[in-house]
Amino acid sequence: MNITLDRNEEQLTGLLNVHLDEADYSDAVEKQIKETTKKAQFKGFRPGKVPAGLVRKMYGKGILADEINRLLGSTVDGYLKDNNVKILGEPLPVASNVDFDTDKSFDFQFELGLLPDFELPADNQVELKRPAITLDDATLAETHDQITRQYGETTNPEVSEADDYLFGKLKKEGAEGEGQTVLLPINKVKNGQERFIGVKAGDTLTFDLSDAFGGDAGAIRSFSGLSREEAAGATGNYELEVEKINRTAAPEANQELFDKVFGPETVASKEEYDQKVRETVQSNYDRESDNVVNRRLIDAMIDNTTIRIPVEFFKKWLVRANEGKLDAATVEEHYNDYERELKWSLIRNKLVEDLGLKVETEEIRNRVLDKILGQFGGGMQLTDEMRQGMAGFADNYLKQENGKNYVQEYEAILAEKVVEALRGKVVVTDEPVTAEEFRNQNEG
Structure with missing residues:
Protein backbone atom coordinates (compact mmCIF):
# COMPACT_ATOMS: atom_id res chain seq x y z
CA MET A 1 0.00 0.00 0.00
CA ASN A 2 1.21 3.47 -0.85
CA ILE A 3 -0.46 6.83 -0.11
CA THR A 4 0.69 10.24 -1.28
CA LEU A 5 -0.88 13.68 -1.13
CA ASP A 6 -0.26 16.31 -3.79
CA ARG A 7 -1.18 19.72 -2.36
CA ASN A 8 -2.15 22.88 -4.25
CA GLU A 9 -1.76 25.56 -1.60
CA GLU A 10 -2.98 28.32 -3.89
CA GLN A 11 -6.29 26.59 -4.60
CA LEU A 12 -6.41 24.94 -1.16
CA THR A 13 -6.99 21.56 -2.76
CA GLY A 14 -5.26 18.23 -2.64
CA LEU A 15 -5.15 15.02 -4.66
CA LEU A 16 -4.84 11.95 -2.47
CA ASN A 17 -3.37 8.95 -4.32
CA VAL A 18 -3.92 5.46 -2.92
CA HIS A 19 -2.21 2.38 -4.38
CA LEU A 20 -3.34 -1.05 -3.19
CA ASP A 21 -1.50 -4.29 -3.84
CA GLU A 22 -3.04 -7.75 -3.65
CA ALA A 23 -1.36 -8.38 -0.30
CA ASP A 24 -3.29 -5.44 1.18
CA TYR A 25 -6.69 -7.02 0.71
CA SER A 26 -6.30 -10.72 -0.11
CA ASP A 27 -6.48 -12.03 3.47
CA ALA A 28 -9.66 -10.07 4.19
CA VAL A 29 -11.25 -11.27 0.95
CA GLU A 30 -10.40 -14.92 1.68
CA LYS A 31 -11.79 -14.59 5.19
CA GLN A 32 -15.04 -13.18 3.87
CA ILE A 33 -15.33 -15.92 1.26
CA LYS A 34 -14.97 -18.54 4.01
CA GLU A 35 -17.66 -16.82 6.07
CA THR A 36 -19.94 -16.70 3.04
CA THR A 37 -19.32 -20.39 2.35
CA LYS A 38 -20.69 -21.27 5.80
CA LYS A 39 -23.91 -19.37 5.12
CA ALA A 40 -24.41 -19.88 1.39
CA GLN A 41 -27.31 -22.03 0.19
CA PHE A 42 -27.15 -23.67 -3.22
CA LYS A 43 -29.47 -26.28 -4.64
CA GLY A 44 -27.81 -29.67 -4.44
CA PHE A 45 -25.49 -28.77 -1.57
CA ARG A 46 -26.05 -29.10 2.13
CA PRO A 47 -25.78 -25.83 4.16
CA GLY A 48 -22.13 -25.12 4.92
CA LYS A 49 -20.89 -27.61 2.31
CA VAL A 50 -20.90 -25.34 -0.73
CA PRO A 51 -17.45 -25.46 -2.44
CA ALA A 52 -15.38 -22.32 -1.91
CA GLY A 53 -14.68 -22.18 -5.64
CA LEU A 54 -18.40 -21.88 -6.40
CA VAL A 55 -18.82 -19.15 -3.79
CA ARG A 56 -15.81 -17.34 -5.25
CA LYS A 57 -17.30 -17.57 -8.74
CA MET A 58 -20.72 -16.35 -7.65
CA TYR A 59 -19.79 -13.75 -5.02
CA GLY A 60 -16.06 -13.15 -5.32
CA LYS A 61 -16.30 -9.98 -7.37
CA GLY A 62 -18.80 -8.39 -4.99
CA ILE A 63 -16.81 -9.44 -1.93
CA LEU A 64 -13.64 -8.00 -3.46
CA ALA A 65 -15.37 -4.69 -4.23
CA ASP A 66 -16.80 -4.47 -0.70
CA GLU A 67 -13.43 -5.18 0.93
CA ILE A 68 -11.63 -2.69 -1.32
CA ASN A 69 -14.17 0.01 -0.42
CA ARG A 70 -13.91 -0.81 3.28
CA LEU A 71 -10.12 -0.74 3.11
CA LEU A 72 -10.15 2.55 1.19
CA GLY A 73 -12.42 4.17 3.78
CA SER A 74 -10.31 3.17 6.76
CA THR A 75 -7.05 3.93 4.93
CA VAL A 76 -8.06 7.41 3.83
CA ASP A 77 -9.54 8.30 7.24
CA GLY A 78 -6.44 7.00 8.99
CA TYR A 79 -4.07 8.93 6.73
CA LEU A 80 -5.93 12.21 7.22
CA LYS A 81 -6.05 11.73 10.99
CA ASP A 82 -2.43 10.61 11.36
CA ASN A 83 -1.16 13.50 9.25
CA ASN A 84 -3.53 16.10 10.75
CA VAL A 85 -4.92 17.01 7.31
CA LYS A 86 -7.94 19.25 7.88
CA ILE A 87 -10.44 18.98 5.08
CA LEU A 88 -13.78 20.44 4.05
CA GLY A 89 -16.59 17.93 3.94
CA GLU A 90 -15.46 14.53 2.69
CA PRO A 91 -12.93 13.37 0.08
CA LEU A 92 -14.48 13.23 -3.40
CA PRO A 93 -13.57 10.06 -5.34
CA VAL A 94 -12.12 10.64 -8.80
CA ALA A 95 -13.63 8.42 -11.49
CA SER A 96 -11.32 5.52 -12.38
CA ASN A 97 -11.32 2.45 -14.62
CA VAL A 98 -11.21 -0.48 -12.23
CA ASP A 99 -11.62 -4.06 -13.39
CA PHE A 100 -12.30 -6.36 -10.44
CA ASP A 101 -12.20 -9.38 -12.77
CA THR A 102 -8.59 -9.04 -13.86
CA ASP A 103 -6.78 -6.38 -11.83
CA LYS A 104 -4.65 -7.41 -8.85
CA SER A 105 -3.43 -3.96 -7.87
CA PHE A 106 -5.55 -0.82 -7.83
CA ASP A 107 -5.01 2.92 -7.95
CA PHE A 108 -7.55 5.39 -6.58
CA GLN A 109 -7.59 9.16 -6.27
CA PHE A 110 -9.59 11.50 -4.06
CA GLU A 111 -10.05 15.26 -4.34
CA LEU A 112 -9.66 17.11 -1.06
CA GLY A 113 -10.63 20.60 -0.01
CA LEU A 114 -7.94 21.78 2.42
CA LEU A 115 -8.68 24.01 5.40
CA PRO A 116 -5.75 25.98 6.80
CA ASP A 117 -5.57 27.07 10.43
CA PHE A 118 -7.05 30.44 11.35
CA GLU A 119 -7.18 32.72 14.37
CA LEU A 120 -10.20 34.37 15.94
CA PRO A 121 -10.18 38.13 16.57
CA ALA A 122 -8.37 39.18 19.71
CA ASP A 123 -10.44 39.66 22.85
CA ASN A 124 -12.33 42.97 22.98
CA GLN A 125 -11.48 43.71 19.34
CA VAL A 126 -15.06 43.27 18.13
CA GLU A 127 -17.63 45.82 19.32
CA LEU A 128 -21.39 45.31 19.23
CA LYS A 129 -24.46 47.40 20.02
CA ARG A 130 -27.18 45.90 22.18
CA PRO A 131 -30.67 47.41 21.87
CA ALA A 132 -31.53 48.65 25.38
CA ILE A 133 -35.29 48.67 25.02
CA THR A 134 -37.45 51.04 27.04
CA LEU A 135 -41.20 50.50 27.19
CA ASP A 136 -43.43 53.25 25.83
CA ASP A 137 -47.06 53.87 26.69
CA ALA A 138 -48.24 52.61 23.29
CA THR A 139 -46.55 49.24 23.81
CA LEU A 140 -48.05 48.80 27.28
CA ALA A 141 -51.46 49.82 25.96
CA GLU A 142 -51.13 47.23 23.21
CA THR A 143 -50.30 44.57 25.81
CA HIS A 144 -53.39 45.45 27.82
CA ASP A 145 -55.43 45.29 24.58
CA GLN A 146 -54.13 41.77 24.00
CA ILE A 147 -55.10 40.78 27.55
CA THR A 148 -58.54 42.27 26.98
CA ARG A 149 -59.02 40.28 23.75
CA GLN A 150 -57.91 37.09 25.48
CA TYR A 151 -59.82 37.37 28.75
CA GLY A 152 -62.59 39.88 28.00
CA ALA A 250 -62.31 44.89 29.15
CA PRO A 251 -62.37 42.36 32.02
CA GLU A 252 -62.67 43.70 35.53
CA ALA A 253 -59.26 44.18 37.17
CA ASN A 254 -59.83 41.81 40.06
CA GLN A 255 -58.18 38.76 41.62
CA GLU A 256 -59.86 36.45 39.12
CA LEU A 257 -58.15 38.25 36.24
CA PHE A 258 -54.81 38.43 38.06
CA ASP A 259 -54.88 34.66 38.63
CA LYS A 260 -55.83 33.93 35.00
CA VAL A 261 -53.00 36.03 33.62
CA PHE A 262 -50.17 35.20 36.04
CA GLY A 263 -51.28 32.15 37.98
CA PRO A 264 -52.89 31.78 41.41
CA GLU A 265 -51.84 34.30 44.05
CA THR A 266 -48.90 35.65 42.05
CA VAL A 267 -50.17 39.23 42.41
CA ALA A 268 -52.75 40.55 44.85
CA SER A 269 -53.55 44.12 43.76
CA LYS A 270 -54.02 46.32 40.70
CA GLU A 271 -50.68 48.00 41.42
CA GLU A 272 -48.86 44.65 41.59
CA TYR A 273 -50.69 43.52 38.45
CA ASP A 274 -49.64 46.57 36.43
CA GLN A 275 -46.06 46.19 37.65
CA LYS A 276 -46.05 42.49 36.76
CA VAL A 277 -47.33 43.25 33.26
CA ARG A 278 -44.55 45.80 32.79
CA GLU A 279 -41.89 43.43 34.12
CA THR A 280 -43.10 40.57 31.90
CA VAL A 281 -43.15 42.69 28.77
CA GLN A 282 -39.73 44.15 29.61
CA SER A 283 -38.35 40.65 30.21
CA ASN A 284 -39.64 39.50 26.82
CA TYR A 285 -38.03 42.47 25.08
CA ASP A 286 -34.76 41.93 26.96
CA ARG A 287 -34.74 38.35 25.71
CA GLU A 288 -35.37 39.52 22.14
CA SER A 289 -32.61 42.10 22.56
CA ASP A 290 -30.18 39.37 23.58
CA ASN A 291 -31.21 37.35 20.53
CA VAL A 292 -30.41 40.34 18.33
CA VAL A 293 -26.98 40.65 19.97
CA ASN A 294 -26.33 36.96 19.39
CA ARG A 295 -27.18 37.27 15.69
CA ARG A 296 -24.97 40.36 15.41
CA LEU A 297 -22.22 38.51 17.26
CA ILE A 298 -22.26 35.63 14.77
CA ASP A 299 -22.21 38.03 11.82
CA ALA A 300 -19.38 40.05 13.39
CA MET A 301 -17.25 36.98 14.05
CA ILE A 302 -17.69 35.81 10.47
CA ASP A 303 -16.86 39.27 9.11
CA ASN A 304 -13.82 39.75 11.36
CA THR A 305 -12.26 36.28 11.04
CA THR A 306 -10.02 35.60 8.07
CA ILE A 307 -10.65 32.07 6.84
CA ARG A 308 -9.42 30.92 3.44
CA ILE A 309 -11.90 28.63 1.70
CA PRO A 310 -11.26 26.24 -1.24
CA VAL A 311 -14.03 27.91 -3.21
CA GLU A 312 -14.22 25.73 -6.32
CA PHE A 313 -13.97 22.51 -4.31
CA PHE A 314 -16.63 23.76 -1.90
CA LYS A 315 -19.04 24.44 -4.76
CA LYS A 316 -18.43 21.00 -6.23
CA TRP A 317 -18.82 19.34 -2.84
CA LEU A 318 -22.12 21.13 -2.18
CA VAL A 319 -23.57 19.73 -5.40
CA ARG A 320 -22.24 16.21 -4.74
CA ALA A 321 -23.31 16.15 -1.09
CA ASN A 322 -26.82 17.39 -1.96
CA GLU A 323 -27.31 15.40 -5.14
CA GLY A 324 -30.82 15.86 -6.47
CA LYS A 325 -31.47 18.83 -4.17
CA LEU A 326 -28.87 21.37 -5.32
CA ASP A 327 -27.43 22.07 -8.74
CA ALA A 328 -24.44 24.18 -9.76
CA ALA A 329 -26.62 27.17 -10.72
CA THR A 330 -28.35 27.26 -7.34
CA VAL A 331 -25.03 26.96 -5.50
CA GLU A 332 -23.62 29.83 -7.56
CA GLU A 333 -26.67 32.00 -6.86
CA HIS A 334 -26.57 31.49 -3.10
CA TYR A 335 -22.86 30.87 -2.68
CA ASN A 336 -22.26 33.77 -0.27
CA ASP A 337 -24.83 32.34 2.15
CA TYR A 338 -23.28 28.87 1.96
CA GLU A 339 -19.81 30.26 2.60
CA ARG A 340 -20.97 32.25 5.62
CA GLU A 341 -22.62 29.14 7.06
CA LEU A 342 -19.39 27.21 6.52
CA LYS A 343 -17.26 29.88 8.17
CA TRP A 344 -19.55 30.01 11.21
CA SER A 345 -19.38 26.21 11.46
CA LEU A 346 -15.58 26.35 11.41
CA ILE A 347 -15.49 29.12 14.04
CA ARG A 348 -17.94 27.19 16.20
CA ASN A 349 -15.93 23.97 15.93
CA LYS A 350 -12.70 25.77 16.76
CA LEU A 351 -14.20 27.25 19.93
CA VAL A 352 -15.58 23.88 20.99
CA GLU A 353 -12.14 22.32 20.54
CA ASP A 354 -10.07 25.16 22.00
CA LEU A 355 -12.29 25.63 25.06
CA GLY A 356 -13.18 21.99 25.53
CA LEU A 357 -16.91 22.77 25.49
CA LYS A 358 -19.07 19.77 26.35
CA VAL A 359 -22.73 18.96 26.89
CA GLU A 360 -23.64 16.44 29.58
CA THR A 361 -26.65 14.16 29.34
CA GLU A 362 -28.06 15.66 32.53
CA GLU A 363 -28.06 19.10 30.91
CA ILE A 364 -30.04 17.74 27.98
CA ARG A 365 -32.53 15.99 30.25
CA ASN A 366 -33.04 19.16 32.33
CA ARG A 367 -33.63 21.18 29.19
CA VAL A 368 -36.38 18.81 28.11
CA LEU A 369 -37.93 18.88 31.60
CA ASP A 370 -37.98 22.68 31.46
CA LYS A 371 -39.80 22.48 28.13
CA ILE A 372 -42.36 20.16 29.67
CA LEU A 373 -42.89 22.66 32.49
CA GLY A 374 -43.24 25.43 29.95
CA GLN A 375 -46.28 23.67 28.51
CA PHE A 376 -47.94 24.22 31.87
CA GLY A 377 -47.18 27.92 31.85
CA GLY A 378 -43.91 27.60 33.71
CA GLY A 379 -45.65 28.20 37.02
CA MET A 380 -45.14 24.73 38.46
CA GLN A 381 -42.05 24.22 40.59
CA LEU A 382 -40.61 20.71 40.67
CA THR A 383 -39.11 19.16 43.76
CA ASP A 384 -36.09 16.92 43.27
CA GLU A 385 -38.32 13.89 43.75
CA MET A 386 -40.84 15.10 41.15
CA ARG A 387 -38.07 15.94 38.68
CA GLN A 388 -36.59 12.47 39.13
CA GLY A 389 -39.99 10.93 38.51
CA MET A 390 -40.45 12.89 35.29
CA ALA A 391 -36.96 12.07 34.02
CA GLY A 392 -38.38 8.95 32.37
CA PHE A 393 -40.61 11.09 30.16
CA ALA A 394 -37.62 13.15 29.11
CA ASP A 395 -35.53 10.05 28.38
CA ASN A 396 -38.28 8.54 26.24
CA TYR A 397 -38.54 11.78 24.26
CA LEU A 398 -34.79 11.86 23.68
CA LYS A 399 -34.82 8.29 22.35
CA GLN A 400 -37.55 8.99 19.82
CA GLU A 401 -36.82 9.59 16.13
CA ASN A 402 -33.84 7.21 16.40
CA GLY A 403 -32.06 9.64 18.71
CA LYS A 404 -32.69 12.67 16.51
CA ASN A 405 -34.32 14.54 19.40
CA TYR A 406 -31.24 13.93 21.55
CA VAL A 407 -28.95 15.30 18.83
CA GLN A 408 -31.12 18.39 18.34
CA GLU A 409 -31.11 19.22 22.04
CA TYR A 410 -27.38 18.55 22.26
CA GLU A 411 -26.64 20.89 19.34
CA ALA A 412 -28.92 23.60 20.75
CA ILE A 413 -27.17 23.60 24.12
CA LEU A 414 -23.72 23.50 22.52
CA ALA A 415 -24.63 26.45 20.27
CA GLU A 416 -25.68 28.43 23.34
CA LYS A 417 -22.39 27.65 25.06
CA VAL A 418 -20.44 28.78 22.00
CA VAL A 419 -22.29 32.10 21.84
CA GLU A 420 -21.91 32.57 25.60
CA ALA A 421 -18.16 32.00 25.28
CA LEU A 422 -17.96 34.54 22.47
CA ARG A 423 -19.96 37.10 24.43
CA GLY A 424 -17.06 37.18 26.89
CA LYS A 425 -14.63 38.03 24.09
CA VAL A 426 -16.41 41.04 22.58
CA VAL A 427 -17.37 44.51 23.76
CA VAL A 428 -21.13 45.04 24.02
CA THR A 429 -22.53 48.52 24.68
CA ASP A 430 -26.18 49.43 25.17
CA GLU A 431 -27.96 51.47 22.53
CA PRO A 432 -31.18 53.04 23.88
CA VAL A 433 -34.24 52.36 21.73
CA THR A 434 -37.99 52.38 22.31
CA ALA A 435 -40.03 49.20 21.97
CA GLU A 436 -41.77 50.59 18.87
CA GLU A 437 -38.45 51.48 17.24
CA PHE A 438 -37.12 48.02 18.07
CA ARG A 439 -40.14 46.32 16.47
CA ASN A 440 -39.83 48.41 13.32
CA GLN A 441 -36.11 47.65 13.05
CA ASN A 442 -36.44 43.90 13.60
CA GLU A 443 -39.74 42.93 12.00
CA GLY A 444 -39.53 40.13 9.48
Missing part, protein backbone atom coordinates in the same frame (compact mmCIF):
# COMPACT_ATOMS: atom_id res chain seq x y z
CA GLU A 153 -66.12 39.08 26.86
CA THR A 154 -66.51 39.34 23.07
CA THR A 155 -69.75 40.28 21.32
CA ASN A 156 -70.67 40.93 17.70
CA PRO A 157 -72.60 44.21 17.49
CA GLU A 158 -74.41 45.30 14.34
CA VAL A 159 -72.53 48.60 13.91
CA SER A 160 -68.80 49.22 14.48
CA GLU A 161 -67.29 51.74 16.91
CA ALA A 162 -63.75 53.13 17.28
CA ASP A 163 -62.39 50.37 19.53
CA ASP A 164 -63.88 47.46 17.58
CA TYR A 165 -62.27 45.01 15.16
CA LEU A 166 -63.49 44.31 11.65
CA PHE A 167 -63.36 40.61 10.76
CA GLY A 168 -63.40 39.83 7.05
CA LYS A 169 -61.51 39.25 3.82
CA LEU A 170 -58.88 41.71 2.55
CA LYS A 171 -57.52 41.80 -0.99
CA LYS A 172 -56.05 44.17 -3.53
CA GLU A 173 -58.76 46.05 -5.39
CA GLY A 174 -59.70 44.10 -8.50
CA ALA A 175 -57.72 41.01 -7.50
CA GLU A 176 -59.25 37.59 -8.04
CA GLY A 177 -60.13 35.28 -5.16
CA GLU A 178 -61.77 35.93 -1.82
CA GLY A 179 -58.71 37.46 -0.17
CA GLN A 180 -56.90 37.07 3.16
CA THR A 181 -58.84 36.63 6.40
CA VAL A 182 -57.99 39.56 8.71
CA LEU A 183 -59.02 41.12 12.01
CA LEU A 184 -58.54 44.85 11.44
CA PRO A 185 -58.21 47.03 14.58
CA ILE A 186 -60.10 50.27 13.93
CA ASN A 187 -58.22 52.17 16.64
CA LYS A 188 -54.93 51.53 14.79
CA VAL A 189 -56.14 53.34 11.67
CA LYS A 190 -54.32 56.67 11.51
CA ASN A 191 -55.92 58.33 8.48
CA GLY A 192 -59.63 58.24 7.66
CA GLN A 193 -60.63 56.28 10.76
CA GLU A 194 -64.17 57.63 10.50
CA ARG A 195 -64.74 55.48 7.39
CA PHE A 196 -64.36 52.34 9.51
CA ILE A 197 -66.88 53.48 12.13
CA GLY A 198 -70.57 52.75 11.57
CA VAL A 199 -69.76 49.75 9.38
CA LYS A 200 -72.04 46.69 9.27
CA ALA A 201 -71.55 43.04 8.39
CA GLY A 202 -71.79 42.65 4.61
CA ASP A 203 -70.30 46.09 3.87
CA THR A 204 -67.28 46.35 1.58
CA LEU A 205 -64.73 49.08 2.31
CA THR A 206 -62.30 50.32 -0.33
CA PHE A 207 -59.33 52.26 1.00
CA ASP A 208 -55.64 52.98 0.51
CA LEU A 209 -54.09 50.42 2.88
CA SER A 210 -50.73 52.15 3.29
CA ASP A 211 -52.28 55.60 3.80
CA ALA A 212 -54.83 54.29 6.30
CA PHE A 213 -52.04 53.01 8.56
CA GLY A 214 -49.71 55.96 8.00
CA GLY A 215 -47.26 53.88 5.96
CA ASP A 216 -46.51 51.69 9.00
CA ALA A 217 -45.61 48.33 7.44
CA GLY A 218 -45.33 46.77 10.90
CA ALA A 219 -48.90 47.73 11.79
CA ILE A 220 -50.13 46.37 8.46
CA ARG A 221 -48.25 43.11 8.92
CA SER A 222 -49.59 42.56 12.43
CA PHE A 223 -53.19 42.12 11.27
CA SER A 224 -53.01 41.35 7.54
CA GLY A 225 -50.76 38.30 7.39
CA LEU A 226 -48.72 39.95 4.64
CA SER A 227 -44.97 39.41 4.58
CA ARG A 228 -42.57 42.22 5.46
CA GLU A 229 -41.95 42.95 1.78
CA GLU A 230 -45.64 42.72 0.87
CA ALA A 231 -46.66 45.02 3.72
CA ALA A 232 -44.02 47.58 2.74
CA GLY A 233 -45.23 47.48 -0.87
CA ALA A 234 -48.95 47.52 -0.06
CA THR A 235 -49.73 50.66 -2.04
CA GLY A 236 -53.00 51.56 -3.72
CA ASN A 237 -56.54 50.60 -2.88
CA TYR A 238 -57.55 47.44 -1.05
CA GLU A 239 -61.00 45.99 -0.44
CA LEU A 240 -62.23 44.70 2.92
CA GLU A 241 -65.38 42.60 2.81
CA VAL A 242 -66.69 42.78 6.38
CA GLU A 243 -68.15 39.56 7.77
CA LYS A 244 -68.69 40.62 11.38
CA ILE A 245 -67.77 43.19 14.00
CA ASN A 246 -65.86 42.04 17.09
CA ARG A 247 -66.18 44.03 20.31
CA THR A 248 -64.47 42.92 23.51
CA ALA A 249 -65.31 44.42 26.88
